[in-house]
Amino acid sequence: MKDWNILKYKYSNLFYNKFFGFECDDGWYDLIEELLSKIQFFDVKISQIKSKFGGLRVYVLTNDSFVNRIIEFYEEKAKKTCEYCGNRGFIVNERWIAVLCNSCYYKKYFKNTKKCYKFHNDECYNICA
Numbered sequence: 001m002k003d004w005n006i007l008k009y010k011y012s013n014l015f016y017n018k019f020f021g022f023e024c025d026d027g028w029y030d031l032i033e034e035l036l037s038k039i040q041f042f043d044v045k046i047s048q049i050k051s052k053f054g055g056l057r058v059y060v061l062t063n064d065s066f067v068n069r070i071i072e073f074y075e076e077k078a079k080k081t082c083e084y085c086g087n088r089g090f091i092v093n094e095r096w097i098a099v100l101c102n103s104c105y106y107k108k109y110f111k112n113t114k115k116c117y118k119f120h121n122d123e124c125y126n127i128c129a
């Protein structure tokens, strides 16, 4: 489990209010920390950071186009990063849309769907191969 409070206090100057919370899973922690470190000295107020429709969304109040480009870069990077563990992931559209790696996909969905989304591994071998 990642301690999101560390990020909250370390970059407290970036957040719009003290009730700020991160609404996404641990796999994006490192990516978000990197993002915050890159924009920490700019005039920026972040109102929300969340996972929405499988994507990282950073809601920010700024007119600085450089900051907006940095945020876009990390939102793109999140599309290829498993939200649960941080490994390389792909977009899965099951009960909801999420970015998952092969292994998290199997843990979360395969037992119910018995459907191989993209790659085969030992767990699906008998059914799919």
Ligand SMILES: [Zn+2]
Pocket: 082, 083, 084, 085, 086, 087, 100, 101, 102, 103, 104, 105
């Ligand atoms: Zn994963």
